Amino acid sequence: MGQQIEAEIVANVLKVVAHEGQTMVAGDTVVILESMKMEIPVLTEEDGTLTKLAVKEGDVVQEHDLIAVVE
Numbered sequence: 001m002g003q004q005i006e007a008e009i010v011a012n013v014l015k016v017v018a019h020e021g022q023t024m025v026a027g028d029t030v031v032i033l034e035s036m037k038m039e040i041p042v043l044t045e046e047d048g049t050l051t052k053l054a055v056k057e058g059d060v061v062q063e064h065d066l067i068a069v070v071e
Contacts (some may be wrong), residue, residue, distance in 0.1 A: 002071030003046045007061040011035035016057050018068070022050045030068050044070050062063060 011033035018030045024044045030053075033040045052069040055061060 002048060002051065002069050003044065004066060005030060005042060005044065005068045005070065007033065007042075007063060007065045007067055009033070009035055009040070010049045010060070010062050011040065012064055013057055013059040013061060014039060016052050016053065016055070018053070020053050024048055024050050024070050030070075033061070042067055046070060 004042060007020045013031055014034040015032040024046055025047050028044050029041045031042050033042060048070040050068055054066045054068060
């Protein structure tokens, strides 16, 4: 199923940087989370295509919630 990108902490989705169908290179930013006034970029670990984006700006994610899938 490719790389599933999950939230590592409880946070707000501050900004969605990537979009479905976008070609991603390892280290590209998918979204930026905000927690305790800190901005945390969520990065891809593999090259591939962003096939699913499971969040939108303003969402609140819990630890282990799915953010995106890169295949």
